[in-house]
Amino acid sequence: MADGLSAPAAAAATAASLDDYAAVVGASELAEIRALAQRLAGRSVKMVNSTSVGGGVAEILNRLVPLLNEAGLPCAWDVITGGDDFFEVTKAFHNALHGAPYDAPPQAFDTFLAYNEKNLRAHSFDSEFVVIHDPQPIGLVKARDSRPAHWVWRCHIDVSNPNRAVWDFLAQFIQHYDAMIISSPSFTRPLPVPQYLFFPSIDPLSQKNQALDPAFVQKTLERFSIDPKRPILTQISRFDRLKDPVGVIKAYKLARKYKDCQLVLAGGGAADDPEGGQVLSEAHAAAGKDPDIHILELPPWSALEINALQQASTIIIQKSLREGFGLTVTEALWKKKPVIAGAVGGIPLQIIHKLTGVLAHSVEGTAYQIRFLLSHPEIAKRLGENGREHVRENFLITTNLKRYLLLFLTLSNA
Numbered sequence: 001m002a003d004g005l006s007a008p009a010a011a012a013a014t015a016a017s018l019d020d021y022a023a024v025v026g027a028s029e030l031a032e033i034r035a036l037a038q039r040l041a042g043r044s045v046k047m048v049n050s051t052s053v054g055g056g057v058a059e060i061l062n063r064l065v066p067l068l069n070e071a072g073l074p075c076a077w078d079v080i081t082g083g084d085d086f087f088e089v090t091k092a093f094h095n096a097l098h099g100a101p102y103d104a105p106p107q108a109f110d111t112f113l114a115y116n117e118k119n120l121r122a123h124s125f126d127s128e129f130v131v132i133h134d135p136q137p138i139g140l141v142k143a144r145d146s147r148p149a150h151w152v153w154r155c156h157i158d159v160s161n162p163n164r165a166v167w168d169f170l171a172q173f174i175q176h177y178d179a180m181i182i183s184s185p186s187f188t189r190p191l192p193v194p195q196y197l198f199f200p201s202i203d204p205l206s207q208k209n210q211a212l213d214p215a216f217v218q219k220t221l222e223r224f225s226i227d228p229k230r231p232i233l234t235q236i237s238r239f240d241r242l243k244d245p246v247g248v249i250k251a252y253k254l255a256r257k258y259k260d261c262q263l264v265l266a267g268g269g270a271a272d273d274p275e276g277g278q279v280l281s282e283a284h285a286a287a288g289k290d291p292d293i294h295i296l297e298l299p300p301w302s303a304l305e306i307n308a309l310q311q312a313s314t315i316i317i318q319k320s321l322r323e324g325f326g327l328t329v330t331e332a333l334w335k336k337k338p339v340i341a342g343a344v345g346g347i348p349l350q351i352i353h354k355l356t357g358v359l360a361h362s363v364e365g366t367a368y369q370i371r372f373l374l375s376h377p378e379i380a381k382r383l384g385e386n387g388r389e390h391v392r393e394n395f396l397i398t399t400n401l402k403r404y405l406l407l408f409l410t411l412s413n414a
Helices: 008-014 018-025 027-038 056-070 084-097 106-122 138-145 164-174 214-223 245-256 276-287 303-312 327-334 363-375 377-394 397-412
Strands: 045-049 075-079 129-133 150-154 179-182 195-197 232-236 262-267 293-297 315-318 339-342 358-360
Touching: 018 027, 018 397, 027 397, 045 056, 056 075, 056 327, 056 397, 084 106, 084 164, 106 138, 129 138, 129 397, 138 150, 138 164, 150 397, 179 397, 214 303, 232 245, 232 303, 232 327, 245 262, 245 276, 245 363, 262 303, 276 293, 315 327, 315 363, 327 339, 327 377, 339 363, 358 363, 363 377
Parallel strands: 045 075, 045 129, 129 150, 150 179, 179 195, 232 262, 232 315, 262 293, 315 339, 339 358
Antiparallel strands: none
16 A cells, blocks of 8 residues: 655655756756746646655656745645556556556546545645646546646556557546656647646756765675676666566576676565565576576665665666666666666667667577677777766756746646
8 A cells, every 4th residue: 555645744854955967967057947937936736656665656756846835936746546456457557558458447547536536635736737647646636626726647558559548537537637747759649738748857966876985885795796897787677577687597507607797686565566575586496596696676765775775786777678767777877887778768769779789689699789889898898988977968957847847838838
């Protein structure tokens, strides 16, 4: 069951000040953000999603909400509640929107609607701008009938080839929004509302992305019995079949026949994802007794440990089968790491093949790229350096903040 807390206080406790970003993006960028926010003085924002921890949406909101508040645009963040039956349905919807086969039973839609009605009664919507993230709370748009506001549906999912029944069900709600935000041009759908392209983002000053003391990185490797003297391959992600941890293990085993290396699969679950435990068991079964495969189930407060594992890695892998965007790719690129990733969803917006990383289409292709990069460290280094600059230009939280401000100005004609 999701924790129905209001999240802004937790977010504010960890957020950097807007001025702290000047060293990364420049003072002129911050001045532009403040000028845009000034034009929205007196307005307010509400963000709503389905979990306060776990996954990229919660990470983005943990950084975006405090920055909106500091810029002078009061922003609240609400998290909806739901039982196991609700999140089993929404997980099935999530997979179906990514194109997985799904024969939706009628009670699935009834369950979805019932919990949206419960959350509709539990939350207030007095802000001028309401941003609903992903399908779980999409039905809350019914509140706008009695409380006029500008409503935006932010879709973080790859909906380029969705299950028709699930998409048609959601589309009845989307048409009541003022706008839809997507993460890739390929995710556009025939809809009667305007669609805007927003790249998801990372915070370069967060615990997960800041530079770390090498001693802490070393201690983290020791803690998890990882050999710092041998190449380390790492995939950081939720244990989700669409992240294909079993496929990563297969690719590692193929590459290991030719190049010595270790594999780290590190991640955790999310409150709105009931399949994580089963996928974790599948990964353990695929790993067998190989002492060089380290499967780490980390709690949500492990940002520093994840950062250390990424910084210690020789190569970062994100072998997704479907992906909305893939912020773990962004994090790795920011750390100047060579990345091998699935050519799906929003990943090709980040990985420009052979320029900012390499794309793979199969287990065998992933194994080949592992062998190639381990054999050509000079190429791996260049990919990492290019990747960091690509992130600086396109995928930082300040850019995301500015896009939201511009959207709010557009909606309000300010």
